[in-house]
Amino acid sequence: xxxxxxxxxxxxxxxxRGDRHVLRGLSFSVGSGQLLHVVGSNGxxxxxxxxxxxxxxxxxxxxxxxxxSNIRSDRSAYQSNIAFAAHEAALKADLTALENLRFAVGxxxxxxxxELMASMRRTGAEGYAxxxxxxxxxxQKRRVAMARVxxxxxxxxxxxxxxxxxxxxxxxVISALIDEHVRRGGSAVVVAHHGLVRRAxxxxxxxxx
Numbered sequence: 001x002x003x004x005x006x007x008x009x010x011x012x013x014x015x016x017r018g019d020r021h022v023l024r025g026l027s028f029s030v031g032s033g034q035l036l037h038v039v040g041s042n043g044x045x046x047x048x049x050x051x052x053x054x055x056x057x058x059x060x061x062x063x064x065x066x067x068x069s070n071i072r073s074d075r076s077a078y079q080s081n082i083a084f085a086a087h088e089a090a091l092k093a094d095l096t097a098l099e100n101l102r103f104a105v106g107x108x109x110x111x112x113x114x115e116l117m118a119s120m121r122r123t124g125a126e127g128y129a130x131x132x133x134x135x136x137x138x139x140q141k142r143r144v145a146m147a148r149v150x151x152x153x154x155x156x157x158x159x160x161x162x163x164x165x166x167x168x169x170x171x172x173v174i175s176a177l178i179d180e181h182v183r184r185g186g187s188a189v190v191v192a193h194h195g196l197v198r199r200a201x202x203x204x205x206x207x208x209x
Contacts, residue, residue, distance in 0.1 A: 006032045006067075006081075006155045006187040008053070013062035015048055022048050025062070028205055030156075030187045035178065038191045040207035046191040047087065049207070050160050053189060054084050066156075080108065083152040087160040089141035091133035097144045098129040105151045119150040124173055138165035146174055157181060157188040 008030045015023040022045040030036045040046050051057045053064055055071050055078060064071045071078040091100045101116045120126045125143040128136060136144065142165050149157060157178070163171045178188055 006030075006185070007065075008156060008187060008189070009065045010053065011063050011065065013049075013052060013059040013064065015045070015052060015057065015059050017048075023052070023059070023207075026207075027062075030189060032155075032185045032187060033182055034187055035182045035202045036189045037202045037204045038189060038207065039193070039204060044207040046207060047160055050084070050086075050158050050189065050191060054082065054158055055079065081154055082156045082158055083149040083154040084158045085145050085149050085160060085162055087164065089133075089138075089145040091136075091141055091144060093134040094132060096130050096132055097125060097136065097140075097147075100133055100144065101148050101151055104148050108152055111151060116147070116151055119147040120144070122150060122173075122177065123147045124170065139167060139170055142166055143170060143173075146177065150177065155186050157186065157190070159188065159190045159192070161191055161193070163192055 010029070011027050013023050013026045014021070026049065028036065038046050038049060048057065052059055055064070055075055058072070066078050066081065091097070092103070095103065097120065098113070098116060101119070102111070102113070105111045105116065117126060117129060120129055123143040123146045125140065125147050128140055133141065142162070146162060149159070162174050166174065178190065182188055
C-alpha cells in the first residue's frame, strides 16, 4: 500500500438525476484505518455516491476532498490513490484473468506477473488465471476483480457490492482482505448488503434515512 495516511471527506454533496434529487447534502469523512459501510434500498443512490467519490460524476453542489484538496484539482494524482471495483467485474471477455490484470493494473504502475499471481492467490483466483474471462462464473469474476484491487496497491478502496455472487467461503476471503487493508492503515468505502457492520471498526452510512 502506498501510504498509511489517508483522508477522504465528502462535504455537502448534492446530485440530481433529471428531476430526482438522489443525494441530498451528503457529508462524511473516512480516514486511515477506517471502513465506511454504505447501505440503503435499491435506488437510494449508493452506486451514484461511489461514482461521485471516484470522480466519475461531478456533484451539482458540494465537493469531495482527498488529503485536503478537491479531487478534481488533480484527478490523475487522486486516481493513483484509489482502487475502484464496480458492481460489474469489468473484465475483457477474450482476455484471460491474468491478462485482464496485466492490462488494468499496468495502466497504473509497473507490475510483475509474480505480483499479479500473488494477488490472485490471495483472492482464490489463481487456479483460473489462464482461463478467458468469458469462461468464468460470476463468483470467479468477482475474485479476479478483487485481485485487481489488491494489485493496484492503493490506500483507498471503493467497492460496490464486492460480495455479490460469492459463496460463503468467498465472502469470508474478501471480508478478511478488507479487514487486513483497514488494519494496515488503509481506508475503504464499501456498498454492500452483506453485514460489514459486524466487522471491527466499521461505521454504517444509511442513505435512505
